[in-house]
Amino acid sequence: MSRVEVEKKVLNENQILAEQLRERYRQQGLLCVNLISSPGSGKTLLLEKTLDRMDKNARVAVLTGDLQTENDAKRLAKFGFPVKQIVTGGTCHLDARMIEKHLADWKLEDLDLLIVENVGNLVCPSSYDLGEDAKIVLLSTTEGEDKPLKYPSIFFKSELMVLTKIDLLPYVPFSAELAKENARRVHPQMEILELSSTTGEGLDRWMEWLKARQQKAKSKAGAARS
């Protein structure tokens, strides 16, 4: 019997595809963000408000993942930007191959921002790189403040945590401070934004965050070309 060292990523195939996607985005100066949360934390509503606030000429597209139904794509299509539903048929996360397949009809050079809404799940999406520039995790005030401690992987891998439904804070036994403290225990360098998609509070800062990241992606592509 002998032992052969392998040193390979388990999800090597996904990783290779994700790196190819990342390189394509980088060449176009396109920003791709991957939105992840539990079901019902407000990903789709935040996206509706985001698209509503976009300039009508904004070059933005959305891929939205669910186990079943085209409901989210219908909700998001009314803003006039390209939207595609990824129905996973039971798979609990999106993977890079699904992204590649659903991007096939779009020209990346026509886009500045690609938003991927992952399947509602805090566990499995954390393992699959989709080639995104940043994972963004949403936590709503109707969940527990200890979610970051219960699901550390996704909070660790996300650059930004968006605390949603802050309009409900007076009515729910949720401490925003404790939630933020827990998030920073798992990921000390994580950025945190608080907002309410319903009242609009905090949405300006969210839009600014996206814009700043978009400019960063653009300048990186410019630097690579020159």
Added chain:
Amino acid sequence: MHELGIASSILDCVQAEARRHPDVHITKVGVKIGELAGVDVDSLQFGFEAIVKDTEWDGLVLAVESIPRMQRCPKCQHEFRMTDFDPQCPICGEFATQCISGEELDIAYMEVDE
């Protein structure tokens, strides 16, 4: 929840190696799973046993090494195991310590009969 998919990716890797070296018999595959990988080791073992059962890979052993989350302090360079999500450096008290391991989801080795 996604451990069956992970188990299947591990088996894919084993099969790819087996195709490259058709004259050896792979008996064991060793993987490293970090505590931040979001993978439940028991579910992974269960899923792996289920997919190899009654196939040519029946009996292939999956050996899992769990990798703890380690942090490094940027100020004093001390490395420590992070427990109870406390990022603070036990030597100098710095909070903004950096994760240096614990995200692994890697195939480390295979054991073969020649």
